[in-house]
Amino acid sequence: MTDHTARIDHVVLWVSDPIASTEFYEKTLGTEPVRLAEFAAGQVPFPSVRLNEETIIDLMPQTMAARMKMLPGAVESAGHPVNHVCVALPADAFDALLGRLEGSAVPVSEISHDSFGARGPARRSFYFRDPDGNVFEARHYD
CATH class of the missing domain: 3.10.180.10 (2,3-Dihydroxybiphenyl 1,2-Dioxygenase, domain 1)
Incomplete structure (x- = not known):
């Protein structure tokens, strides 16, 4: 891609069951699962679904909240409305x-x-x- 226009790359949603959420988005929005097999095998921390060639939705397990240390207060973002x-x-x-x-x-x-x-x-x-x-x-x- 050579266009340098700002775009949304991904959105991260807190979910209770990433596999069930992946299935929901695949069946309703028609998204394509990304890294689902790797998540199920314990190789990656979360799966994603592809909305289009440039945008994914990450389905972050709420159990990962304690590991969110990239910014002060990030841990409390789980369940943030x-x-x-x-x-x-x-x-x-x-x-x-x-x-x-x-x-x-x-x-x-x-x-x-x-x-x-x-x-x-x-x-x-x-x-x-x-x-x-x-x-x-x-x-x-x-």
Whole structure:
């Protein structure tokens, strides 16, 4: 990649069961597991899921909180409330996600229209929770 525009590389979510969380994101968002076999074998501390070629979501076990020493107070970040993470999708992927969530009996919010985001007003958006209570917004623009 030669474009030097700032981008989000990864988001780290605290989860109680990284393997179950990986399965949830694979089945609902259609993400690809990253390092899942290595995590299950005890070779890496957490698995991830690939959102796109540039962005992953790390699924950090809450049991790792005591090892978070990169900054003062980092240990206390486990369970720290994040309002939500928003994923922008093409319209067909948005509809497919909504269908998979509803088919899996995952509660979703009502559909909103014209909510503001990084690319301006989104045509449609909705919210849902993962198994650990992390809130996600799904949206599409045009």
